[in-house]
Amino acid sequence: MDRRDFLRTTMLAGAAMTLAPRATSAADARVDVLLDEPIARIDPNVYGHFVEHLGGVVYDGIWVGEGSRIPNTGGIRQAIVDHMRRLPKGVLRWPGGCFADSYDWRDGVGPRESRPRRTNFWSDEMPARPDGPWKYDPNHFGTNEFVRFARLCGGEPYLAANLRSLPARDFYQWVEYANSPAGSTTLAELRARGGSPEPLGVRFWGVGNETWGCGGNLTADEYAVEYRKFTAWLPKYGVPLSFIGSGPNGNDLSWTRRFFTTLTAKGEGALNSIWGWALHHYTWNASRGATTDWDKGKGDALAYTTDEWYELLHQASLMETLITGHWAVMGEIDRRHRVKIVVDEWGTWHKPGTEIHPSHHLGQQSTIRDALVAGLTLDTFHRHADKVAMANIAQLVNCLQSLFLTDGDRFLVTPTYHVFALYAPHAGGEAVRTQIGAPDVGYQRVNDRGEVAGLSGSTSVRDRTVTLTLVNPHATDATDATITLRGGRAASARAVTLAASDIHAHNTFDRPAAVAPSAESAVQVGSGGTFTHRLPASSVTRLTVALG
Ligand code: AHR
DSSP: OOHHHHHHHHHHHHHTOOOOOOSSOEEEEEEEEEEEEEEEEOOGGGGEEEOOSSTTTTBTTTBOOTTOSSOEETTEEHHHHHHHTTSOOOOEEESOSGGGGGOOGGGGOSOGGGOOOEEOTTGGGOTTSOOSTTTEEOOOSOHHHHHHHHHHTTOOEEEEEOOSSSOHHHHHHHHHHHHSOTTTSHHHHHHHHTTOOSOOOOOEEEEOSOTTTTTTOOOHHHHHHHHHHHTSOOOOTTOOOEEEEEEEETTOHHHHHHHHHHHTTTOGGGGGGOSEEEEEEEEOBOSTTSOOOTTTTBOOSSOOOHHHHHHHHHHHHTHHHHHHHHHHHHHHHSTTOOSEEEEEEEEEOOOSSOOSSTTOTTOOOOBHHHHHHHHHHHHHHHHTTTTEEEEEESOSBSSSSOSEEEETTEEEEOHHHHHHHHHGGGTTSEEEEEEEEOOOEEEEOSSSEEEEOSOEEEEEEETTEEEEEEEEOOSSOEEEEEEEEETSOEEEEEEEEEEOSSTTOBOOSSSTTSSOOOOOEEEOOOTTSOEEEEEOSSEEEEEEEEEO
16 A cells, blocks of 8 residues: 555544544544554664763863862763663764864873863854864863763764774774773773773774865765775774765765775675664754755744744654665665664754853754654654664754753753753664554645655554554644554553644743643553544654553
8 A cells, every 4th residue: 555545544433533622623644553564663872872072072062170179970960861861772972973083082181181282173163152172172072981981871982983084094093992801901091091991892984084075075986995904903802893885965875886996896795894874964954945945045043934834844754765875875785784874863953043152062952843753753763763873963962953952051952952851762672664644744845845754753562562653744743643553452552642833832941841741641452453643733752552
């Protein structure tokens, strides 16, 4: 059954149902969970994060210093660690981003007081911002501190190596620094002097970042040659090193095709040296088709029209075709699909002006709209659990689509954090196919009409518990969804929702719980195991269904 046929059947079925009176107008939708159609296990690493030395991410955000009056563990902000421990244990990527290709890891090791101060990669973009560690990096947060932070959060570190301005030697010596046994090498002793005698056991390594741009301005062919050189030999120390190649900018399929062609020019064995292929996709263009200009196309994080609300959700939904498009091209060369997709930068990117503190370059507020982008994107990753092995939302704190905002001792969680918490039971579950039928929502673009899917979501199963997450993008209308499990029977169900009556709703230091999930409540399940649940307008909902 194709999507249109399914929709037609859905609407007929919906018309025959008796529903409670509607508080607002509500469209009907049908959700069929196909328990017998598994996709793959959802890797918890799709719940990964990104930490770059950019604006307020490290200094102010994560690193407050050991002497700070802000509660901390060894200089690391305690509130972030505490909240991260409630989320899936995904990887954390560091130190960039574009910063990575200007970074010498040697600057951030050894005794903290003797580390050099360096001009930050982003400082030229910050002339109007105050001077501070975000412009002149004191390197107090280096490799040991980052790995400690990742482990405190319960996640694994993912280090991005500098391919633009350091040779391959520095890469393999960074691996030696991180992973060589205690006391074995001079670099292991240096690591110990910085407080970590035991190996850091770093498995994930990025080989450059955005090498088509800030990471060297290379062609895909040039990068493939560099990639082969950088990964030709690295010391393993028993750690299964997993290298991640710097993939395309959005839908640049030719970057993927050229890279894999040149990578394998000397034989398919080269595919053994690449574990993941990094794709970057930001949701930024709110102009509704008016422009593709990177600066002009961005909209405000807080002030937007309903049409701009839909446009941004539409932009987020493009992740689906990016994944399937690049996957198909990768398969032309990597026929057995050994290499997986790593979306190591994703999220919303709005224009400047809503940052919490003037030092927070690329900082922005985060509303219920950003939360829906997170829900749509995570659902997309689940639906492609066979392809996407890791993803990293950009960035963890005080930058782009953050989970946390801080200003000195003030701290809040954004609506996006709540989506990560809501979706947590998916991590490690088996994704199964879900068929959704709901009328698309239309909206006005500058020169044409746009559409977003009227309902989207994903399902996973673990230990006879089904987790179904659904995003209702409608700005004003609730949706009554009739949910049927095919291949199993629902015995009982519970629901929890993140919603807001105002599409601009967000959390502030004064109102930190303005957007927060509802209390979880029971959902009535009919004797046939099918049930109907009302999804409020502009909401993200998790349904937890026990199988009978
Ligand atoms: O996340 C901000 C920047 O966006 C990163 O440094 C870069 O990789 C991307 O262009």
